[in-house]
Amino acid sequence: xNTKLFSPxxxxxxxxxxxxxxxxxxxRFTFEQDNGKPLAHKPGQFVNLSIYGIGEAPFSIxxxxxxxxxxxxxAVRKIGAVTSALHALEPGAKVGIRGPYGSSFPVMKFVGxxxxxxxxxxxxxxxxxxxxxxxxxxxEFGRMILMVGTRDxxxxxxxxEIADLAKSGxxxxxxxxxxxxxxxxxxxxxxxTLLPKAELDPGNTFVAMVGPPIMYRFVIAECRKKGIASxxxxxxxxxxxxxxxxxxxxxxxxxxxxxxDGPVFCYTDIEAYQEAI
Amino acid sequence: xxxxxxxxxxxxxxxxxxxxxxxxxxxARLREGFYDLVPWKKDLEIAWDYDVxxxxxxxxxxxxxxxxxxxxxxxxxxxxxxxxPKQILFGVHPYDVKALNQLDQIxxxxxxxxxYIRRREATVVMVFEPLTVSSSAFWASVGASSVAHGFDLYWxxxxxxxxxxxxxxxRGEELLGMNGPLLASTAGDKEGARRAKARVLAKARKxxxxxxxxxxxxxxxxxxDSPLWRRYSQMCLACGSCNLxxxxxxxxxxxxxxxxxxxxxxxxxxxDGCMLEGFAKVAGNHNFRPKAQDRYRHRYFRKGKxxxxxxxxxGCVGCGRCVRACTAGIANPLKVFNELWEETAHEY
Amino acid sequence: MAKPKIAFFDFAGxxxxxxxxxxxxxxxxxxxxxxxxVSFREVVTGHSDDYDVAFVEGSITRPEDEIRLKEIRKNxxxxxxxxxxxxxxxxxxxxxxxxxxxxxxxxYGGSARWFPxxxxxxxxxxxxxxxxxxxxxxxxxxxxxxxxxxxxGRAPWIPDxxxxxxxxxxxxxxRYEMGKMCxxxxxxxxxKAACVTEGAHCWGCRGLVPGxxxxxxxxxxxxxxxxxxxxxxxxxxxxxxxxxxx
Ligand SMILES: Cc1cc2nc3c(=O)[nH]c(=O)nc-3n(C[C@H](O)[C@H](O)[C@H](O)COP(=O)(O)OP(=O)(O)OC[C@H]3O[C@@H](n4cnc5c(N)ncnc54)[C@H](O)[C@@H]3O)c2cc1C
Ligand code: SF4
Ligand code: SF4
Ligand code: SF4
Ligand code: SF4
Ligand code: FES
Numbered sequence: 001x002n003t004k005l006f007s008p009x010x011x012x013x014x015x016x017x018x019x020x021x022x023x024x025x026x027x028r029f030t031f032e033q034d035n036g037k038p039l040a041h042k043p044g045q046f047v048n049l050s051i052y053g054i055g056e057a058p059f060s061i062x063x064x065x066x067x068x069x070x071x072x073x074x075a076v077r078k079i080g081a082v083t084s085a086l087h088a089l090e091p092g093a094k095v096g097i098r099g100p101y102g103s104s105f106p107v108m109k110f111v112g113x114x115x116x117x118x119x120x121x122x123x124x125x126x127x128x129x130x131x132x133x134x135x136x137x138x139x140e141f142g143r144m145i146l147m148v149g150t151r152d153x154x155x156x157x158x159x160x161e162i163a164d165l166a167k168s169g170x171x172x173x174x175x176x177x178x179x180x181x182x183x184x185x186x187x188x189x190x191x192x193t194l195l196p197k198a199e200l201d202p203g204n205t206f207v208a209m210v211g212p213p214i215m216y217r218f219v220i221a222e223c224r225k226k227g228i229a230s231x232x233x234x235x236x237x238x239x240x241x242x243x244x245x246x247x248x249x250x251x252x253x254x255x256x257x258x259x260x261d262g263p264v265f266c267y268t269d270i271e272a273y274q275e276a277i
Numbered sequence: 278x279x280x281x282x283x284x285x286x287x288x289x290x291x292x293x294x295x296x297x298x299x300x301x302x303x304x305a306r307l308r309e310g311f312y313d314l315v316p317w318k319k320d321l322e323i324a325w326d327y328d329v330x331x332x333x334x335x336x337x338x339x340x341x342x343x344x345x346x347x348x349x350x351x352x353x354x355x356x357x358x359x360x361x362p363k364q365i366l367f368g369v370h371p372y373d374v375k376a377l378n379q380l381d382q383i384x385x386x387x388x389x390x391x392x393y394i395r396r397r398e399a400t401v402v403m404v405f406e407p408l409t410v411s412s413s414a415f416w417a418s419v420g421a422s423s424v425a426h427g428f429d430l431y432w433x434x435x436x437x438x439x440x441x442x443x444x445x446x447x448r449g450e451e452l453l454g455m456n457g458p459l460l461a462s463t464a465g466d467k468e469g470a471r472r473a474k475a476r477v478l479a480k481a482r483k484x485x486x487x488x489x490x491x492x493x494x495x496x497x498x499x500x501x502d503s504p505l506w507r508r509y510s511q512m513c514l515a516c517g518s519c520n521l522x523x524x525x526x527x528x529x530x531x532x533x534x535x536x537x538x539x540x541x542x543x544x545x546x547x548x549d550g551c552m553l554e555g556f557a558k559v560a561g562n563h564n565f566r567p568k569a570q571d572r573y574r575h576r577y578f579r580k581g582k583x584x585x586x587x588x589x590x591x592g593c594v595g596c597g598r599c600v601r602a603c604t605a606g607i608a609n610p611l612k613v614f615n616e617l618w619e620e621t622a623h624e625y
Numbered sequence: 626m627a628k629p630k631i632a633f634f635d636f637a638g639x640x641x642x643x644x645x646x647x648x649x650x651x652x653x654x655x656x657x658x659x660x661x662x663v664s665f666r667e668v669v670t671g672h673s674d675d676y677d678v679a680f681v682e683g684s685i686t687r688p689e690d691e692i693r694l695k696e697i698r699k700n701x702x703x704x705x706x707x708x709x710x711x712x713x714x715x716x717x718x719x720x721x722x723x724x725x726x727x728x729x730x731x732x733y734g735g736s737a738r739w740f741p742x743x744x745x746x747x748x749x750x751x752x753x754x755x756x757x758x759x760x761x762x763x764x765x766x767x768x769x770x771x772x773x774x775x776x777x778g779r780a781p782w783i784p785d786x787x788x789x790x791x792x793x794x795x796x797x798x799x800r801y802e803m804g805k806m807c808x809x810x811x812x813x814x815x816x817k818a819a820c821v822t823e824g825a826h827c828w829g830c831r832g833l834v835p836g837x838x839x840x841x842x843x844x845x846x847x848x849x850x851x852x853x854x855x856x857x858x859x860x861x862x863x864x865x866x867x868x869x870x871x
Contacts, residue, residue, distance in 0.1 A: 007357030008388040009345040009531075009544070052348040052355070053535040053542055053777040057560075080560040081779045088778060094353035213563070240559045242531045245388045249528030249551060252575075255583030260387055274501055275565070311798050332796045341794035512841045514810045517786060521793035532782070534770055537655035539777060548794055553786045554836045569838075602793070604801045604810055604845045 008245055011050045011096025016089055017071060022157040026122065027087055028062070028075040034094070039072040041065055042104030043130035044236055044264040047074070048244045049082070050096035051089075057082040058241045058259075060126035061100060064133040075125045075157065101244045103264045105130045105234055110206050114142040116198070118219055120149045120191050120211020124158060126236055126263075127210050135170055144171045145198055149191025149211070152179040174198060191215060195222040202227035210236040216277045220267060233267035237276065278444050280462040280470075281453060285438040292317055292367075294455045299401060300364040302337070304330060314366060323368070325434060328411035329596055333524035334366055334373045335380060338396045341521075341548045345392060345531070349541050358543070361395035365452075368405040368432070371424045372416040372594040376524030377402065378427040382588050383527060401448060406433040406474055410481045413597030415611045417481035419490045421594035423474075435469030443470075487615050490591055493581040500617045501574070509613070510573035512605040513552070519576065519599035519608035520550025525584070525592050528556075551575050573607075580610055629677035629776065630663045634697055636683030636690050637710065637717055637745065652769055659776050678703045678775055680758075684710040684717040684745045691751050698752040703775060706748045707768075709761035713832035714866030716761065717745035747866055756781045761830035761863065764816050784814040787834045788827050792818035800826045806851050808859060811837040811869065829863040839869050 018030035033039060039047075041061050050056040057080075063073040078087045089095070107130070115134065119127050134141050146165065150156045156177070166173035174194045176187035187194065191211065207223055209216065216235055223233055239251040239258040251258035254273040256265075270276040295301050301317040304327045312327035314334070344358040369377075377397070384393040404424065416422055429449030433441045441462045444450045453459060462470075488496070520526045530549040535542035549556065552572050557565035566572045584592030599608040663676050679701035685691060698704055709715030748754050756775070758768050771781040784790070788809035792799070795818050800807035809818060809827035813834040820827050833839075846856045861870045 007346070007359070007391045009392075010355050010357050011346075012355075013353040050348075050355070050544075052350045052353065052544075053533065053539065053773075054779045055533060056531065056544075081782070083560070084780075085778055096348070096353060096355055238559070239565055240557050242529070245390070246386065247384065247390055247527070247529075248531070248546070248549070250530075250549075250556065252551075252557075252583075254578070255586050307798065311802075313796070331798060336796070512838075512844065514787065514789075514838050514841055514845070515836060516789035516810050518789050518793055518799070521790060535773055535777060537652050537769065537773070539659060539773060548790070550790070553790065555785045601802060602799060604789075604799065604849075605841055606848075 008098070009243075011048070011056070011098045013094045014097050016091050016093045016095065018091060019089070022075060023155055025079070026075055026077045026155075026157050028073055029086065029089075030063075030071050030073050031095070031097070033070045033072075036070055038066050038068060038070055039100060041072070041100035041129075043107060043133050044104035044126055045100040045102050045129075046126075046244075046263065047072075047097045047099035048101065048241070049074070049086070050098075051082055051085045052096065054085040055082045056096075056098075056242075058101075058244060060129070060236075060263075062125045062128045064129050064131075064136060075122075075128075077122055098244060102259055103262055105208050105264055106266075107133060110134070111140050112142060114145070114201060114205040116145045116147070116200065116205055116207045116223075118147045118149075118191065118207060118209035118211065118215075120209075120215040120219075121151065121155070122157070123210030123212075123215075123236075124148060124162075125210075127208060128158070130208055131165075131171070138170055142204065145200075146171050146173045147191060147194045147198070148173070148175045149194065149215075150175075150177050153177050153181055153184045172198075190218070192218045192222050195219070195226065200226055200228070202229075205232065207233045208235075209233070213238075213277075220277070230268040230271055231266060235265055235267060235270075235277070236263045237265060237270075238263065279450065280441050280443045280467060281459040282435075282462040282466045283432075283440045283442050283453070283459070285440075287456065288323075289319075290456050291453070293319075295365055295452060298363065300362055302364065302366050304368040304405070307331065314368065317367070325368075325405075326408040327368075328407070328409045329370070329414060329598065330373070331598075333522065333596065333598060334369050334377055334402075335524050335527070337364060337366055337400055338377065338380065339384075339393055339527060339529075339548075342545055343392060344543045344545045346544045347541060348533070348544060350535065351540055355544075357391070359392060359395050361399040363399050363401075365401040365403065367403045369402055369428075370407050370416075370596075371404055372414075372421040372596050373524050374402055374404050374424045374427050375421045375590075376594045376596070378424065379525050379584070379588065379590060379592070379594075380527055381427065401430075401452065402428040403449070404428045404431040404445075406431070406470070407477050407481075408434060408473075410477065410484075411597050411601075412484075413600035413609070414481065414595055415484040415486070415597065416595035417478055418485035418611075419591050419593055419595040421591075422478055422481060433470040433473050435466055435473055439466070439469075441466050441470040484597075484611065486611065487618050493591060493614060494585045496614065496617055496621060497578055497582040499621050503617060503620060505613065505616060505620065506570040506574040506577075509607040510569040512607050513569045513573055514605055515552055515554045515569065515572070516604070517550030517553045518602040518604070520552050521548050522598040522602040523593075524596055524598070525580075525594060526550065551579065576608075577610065577613055581614060628659060628661045630675070631660045631678040631680065632663050632674075632676040632697075632701070633707075634679060634681045634693075636681070636694070637686040652765075656769060656772055656776070660772075675700050677701070678705060678772075680705045680707045681748055682707040682711045684714050684747055685751050686717060686743065686745045688743065694748060694751050703755045704748070704752065705756045705758060705771070705775070705781075706754045707758050708763050709759060709830045709832070709863055710745075711748050712754075712757040712759045713863065714745050714747040715830070715863055716865075745866070750866075757783060757832075759783065759813060759831040760816055764819070767815055785835050786814055787837075788812045788814045788816065788818050788821070788831070790814050791816070792821050792827075794818075795822050797821045801845070801849055804849065806846060806849060806855070806859060808842075808864075810845060811839060811842045828859070829869075833864060833867050833869060837869070842869075 246260040302314040384390040431443040529546040533544035580593040807826040808829040
């Protein structure tokens with residue numbers, strides 16, 4: 001590459017190869033890198049996706065890292081300009097991406113340990129990357145427990161996949177919805193109500209959680225109650241983002257830049273920051 | 278570093294030469310009481326005694342609107358846009374250069390911002406030791422009265438028609454020597470420069486923090502819950518003026534527009550500010566700093582703590598621009614920091 | 626793909642905005658190359674026309690306007706308010722602060738023709754408005770951008786911050802620092818602070834910025850030496866339909 005012409009603001013093209021609706025508003029998009037290389041991301045990182053003429057927005061990478069495969073997945077809720085335009089694309093269309101950016105879940109630390117994955121709402125999307133990475137190296141980890149909370153059954157995403165995980169026996173799955181309808185037979189209540197249901201070995205368990213802002217405080221309190229230390233808790237935080245490079249200032253949590261210092265943080269590192277959680 | 282003595286009558290000749298190679302900007306009076314750096318032209322009267330340039334120097338290295346990439350919607354290709362006009366900023370005050378040096382650190386960290394870096398490299402900075410001090414400035418009390426680097430030449434007026442010029446770069450020395458050999462400053466001239474600095478410092482110290490500026494981060498750490506934030510922010514118009522006029526504020530938004538054929542387009546950055554209501558608002562209308570007091574406090578923490586924690590300097594160089602720009606009269610860091618100091622004085 | 630159909634309509638206003646668009650000439654041809662203009666101004670009631678985007682200017686001042694506007698709404702996928710009158714009621718709302726007879730006299734002179742009018746109001750108080758091109762007159766550059774955004778399938782972006790932002794970007798000396806009045810502190814940006822840049826001050830033609838701090842703005846104007854009456858007149862000029870004018 002001519003480094004003289006390099007600018008970190010320039011996206012590179014990727015091609016949409018598959019589009020799978022997951023719920024009324026959420027769709028999974030599979031892209032292939034036009035440069036013929038794997039994305040080389042770590043679980044928890046994100047890409048900045050551009051649809052030219054519309055804008056650019058950050059999305060977590062939902063697929064696990066792949067060594068030779070040049071595809072990667074994101075799953076997106078239709079909510080504004082970029083996300084709507086993305087939903088209007090059909091396979092074959094090209095978009096631009098920058099990244100992968102940001103911090104990741106420290107998978108090496110999790111080796112030999114139990115992992116509790118707590119996914120609220122769309123939080124399952126980034127956690128999927130971690131989950132499937134660990135499943136690929138299943139023997140290296142202890143117990144894997146997945147807790148999924150959704151507002152109502154209609155909003156559940158990756159329903160079949162999560163059911164298969166439960167059946168496989170590799171992952172212990174606990175699921176709940178806040179507002180059940182007539183079809184729902186499972187647990188009812190916010191995600192925190194699942195924690196007392198699980199027997200955990202607090203000294204040997206790491207927690208990875210992603211969910212809406214209000215979820216963190218309560219889930220962390222439950223974990224602490226169980227005797228899990230702050231150093232064992234990892235969260236991924238969402239903020240407004242523009243540059244993804246630690247320059248534009250939008251994603252600040254006190255003095256941290258979520259785009260480069262995060263989005264994945266160890267709870268000890270943010271506990272003292274008033275704006276974090 | 279070498280210091281030369283230059284006389285006023287040499288300036289027109291130098292300006293003439295420089296302006297052929299660079300866009301040359303010099304301080305001039307806009308109207309009674311208002312000064313700014315403006316494009317030099319022959320016979321323009323230089324405002325040697327200007328107190329503060331209405332607009333800070335950041336616009337020369339990070340313009341309010343700046344193209345970052347061009348894109349092609351048909352092929353989905355994007356290319357960087359670099360625009361770095363060769364320019365000389367003559368007569369910038371030290372505190373503004375200190376602010377530029379801060380921007381350098383932020384923009385060079387991590388993934389270097391090539392657009393910024395190229396502009397900065399194409400910009401020759403000639404500092405001028407101030408002769409007067411704006412009534413709202415307090416740079417002498419926040420460690421911003423001198424700069425040791427980040428400039429090409431440092432000019433000090435030592436008499437009605439004489440300057441000492443300290444060399445900060447080879448490029449600066451070459452520019453200064455364009456019209457022939459230079460006269461090294463005598464010890465007496467250097468002493469004159471020292472005295473000129475002392476004179477302006479005496480004036481600048483009139484408006485000061487009540488404590489050593491290095492205490493600011495520790496002071497703020499105690500003041501997260503101070504009632505001051507709410508009290509003042511009730512008047513806040515969320516207009517962002519305090520951010521935009523600030524020489525150290527660099528936050529930006531990124532927006533784009535396609536051409537009229539809807540085929541290609543330009544994505545650019547635009548000055549933004551953390552005081553604007555929508556700055557931390559995301560899709561679906563969740564706002565991570567919903568209240569005026571959250572945003573108001575954030576700005577002071579940026580100035581007094583966050584930047585310090587990153588680079589060991591205050592994010593405020595005391596230029597006083599925000600003090601004047603805030604129509605609500607609440608954006609004064611000196612006043613706020615001093616009041617917080619009073620508020621917490623009993624704890625020291 | 627079929628070209629999207631767009632239509633223009635007007636209600637009470639000065640038609641200054643269509644003039645602005647006509648002024649875009651060449652550019653408009655390029656942009657309009659992507660669309661089919663199906664109607665300029667007249668709407669046939671009861672006739673089920675359909676258009677993808679309806680640009681509507683003028684404010685609503687008579688009961689029969691409402692019927693016509695609702696018809697337009699029904700036929701349009703996207704309805705865009707064009708100009709201050711349509712977006713915020715604009716200058717037409719001045720009459721809301723005058724006695725009926727005074728107003729009638731001023732507008733129609735001695736020959737007061739009589740037809741029923743009521744308090745002038747923006748389109749959004751009658752129908753759902755999807756997007757706005759605010760301003761009096763509209764900024765043709767912004768109109769072009771918004772049209773292009775609609776054509777590219779995105780909800781148009783308009784600034785949600787005050788005029789001061791663009792005024793500072795332009796490097797203007799603030800009117801308040803010159804001892805003058807300015808409504809930029811509460812007015813939605815997007816005009817590049819045109820009036821201040823040209824040496825005047827902001828009149829508020831683009832409407833209130835979301836979350837405008839009106840109490841603070843009044844105090845700022847007070848302190849700047851504006852008397853109550855002058856402040857009120859300024860606030861009523863364009864912002865008659867908003868809480869600012871009370
Ligand atoms: C690290 C990270 C990971 C994310 N992962 C996912 C994901 O996997 N799936 C998903 O559906 N959403 C995810 N989001 C949220 C997603 O970025 C926003 O929904 C998206 O930016 C909305 O863009 P828009 O143009 O459709 O909305 P608009 O409201 O039109 O937003 C305009 C612009 O504002 C910025 N912006 C708005 N909302 C957000 C936001 N929530 N976060 C960051 N920037 C924002 C973007 O630059 C966006 O283009 C993630 C956000 C972050 C920060
Ligand atoms: S905060 Fe105010 S005084 Fe400090 S550098 Fe910025 S504009 Fe100048
Ligand atoms: S300049 Fe004053 S009113 Fe405007 S955002 Fe800053 S503090 Fe608020
Ligand atoms: S002149 Fe008006 S728009 Fe400009 S900064 Fe001052 S108040 Fe704001
Ligand atoms: S400055 Fe104010 S009055 Fe003038 S065009 Fe802009 S919004 Fe309208
Ligand atoms: S997104 Fe710009 S600093 Fe983080």
